[in-house]
Amino acid sequence: MQKIDFQIPYDLIHFIYIVALSFLVGLELKAYRIAKVKKSTLGSTRTFTFIGIMGFVFYRIDLYYYLLGYLALSAVYSIYYFHKIKDDRTSIISFLIISLVYSFGPLMEIFNIWMPTLLFVLIVFVLNANRSLKYLFDKINEEEFETLGKFLLLSAVILPLLPHNKIPYLNISAFKIWLVVVIISAISYGSYIAQKYLFRNKGYMITGLLGGLYSSTATTVVLAKKSLFRENVRLIESAIILATAMMYIRLWIIAAIFNFDAALDLLLPMSFLALFGIAVALLLYKKDTSLVSAIDDRNPLELGTAFLFALLFVVMMVVTNLVIEKYGDTGLKVLSFVIGFTDIDPFILSLLTGKFSVTIKDIVSAVLIAAGSNDILKALYALIFGKGIPKLAAFWVFVIGVFSILYPYLFL
Secondary structure: OOOOOOOOOHHHHHHHHHHHHHHHHHHHHHHHHHHHHOOOOOOOHHHHHHHHHHHHHHHHHOHHHHHHHHHHHHHHHHHHHHHHHHHOOOOOHHHHHHHHHHOHHHHHHHHOOHHHHHHHHHHHHHHOOHHHHHHHHHHOOHHHHHHHHHHHHHHHHHHHHOOOOEEOOOOEEHHHHHHHHHHHHHHHHHHHHHHHHHOOOOOHHHHHHHHHHHHHHHHHHHHHHHHHHOOOHHHHHHHHHHHHHHHHHHHHHHHHHHOHHHHHHHHHHHHHHHHHHHHHHHHHOOOOOOOOOOOOOOOOOOHHHHHHHHHHHHHHHHHHHHHHHHHHHHHHHHHHHHHOOOOHHHHHHHHHHOOOOOOHHHHHHHHHHHHHHHHHHHHHHHHHHOOOOOHHHHHHHHHHHHHHHHHHHHHO
């Protein structure tokens, strides 16, 4: 007996799927109208089902028929809208959804199943987003949109316009210099958003955790000042140490992005220093229900700050190159220690991205020494701004810094 190979045509599957999506959109819009509008509106669940069918069938027949069908729908809605505005109802959400449902058919043919499905999900989400949007607008101020705009300006406007040709002597292009700025800004911006909106008022340990990814120095200063109130000092000290531990995780992520060979050699020492700091912080940790606001509401994407960072990055590359040419790896280590008492990010990034006449071992040593001397600076800040109160935090941050400085001499 001959076996019959039966297979459902793809066109039929697409058609059934479009009918189902169109019906569900009509159902969702009907529920939205009942809850929000409570007045007569154009179209029902069946209407939207037929609109989806029209779009699919007309597009398969000919593009000319599809365009005529859309013009007919537009004309019908125009007549309806003319009477609608007499009741001071100016929303065109129905027409927008009609247009999207009508496009399901062509989208299924051009992009396959994922595009109409994505549109359906977005329609459902937006129709039900009123409550979420109200909460969002209550939490986000106007400056946050400006902050987002600045990030897009840095990454999507300025970056693509920069040349890829390498700058003489620096051996790096303007594009890569600005790419460094964008990536560092993205890390800072992500930590800033997490602090301000996801984990705001969640406690000192969360502040130390996220603050270390954003700026461990700023976090240390703010937390040291909070210790002046002489409440929860042990908890604050734990958070200060945790911020330093997170700095090593942040530096390793940066190394992995820009110089994976160096990141491989940094994995062991930075993992040890980070885990050591986390372990000490947990040992000192004393559970408390007190809350603390995010450490800093300042915009991390000020354009002036971004351009200054780019300038410092270039300056550090020039200085590093001069020091290496004249004093070799010994001069680089001394420079690393000195730079640690300033902003170490431009210097470390110049090491990771530059083409210097040094080995990976020298780069790893310089990164660890710079991070260690920066820890010593933070220990001093903890004592100065905390007026000697967070002594334990200052001691352990100092110890971590010494370990970081000595590691290259003992193990590399």
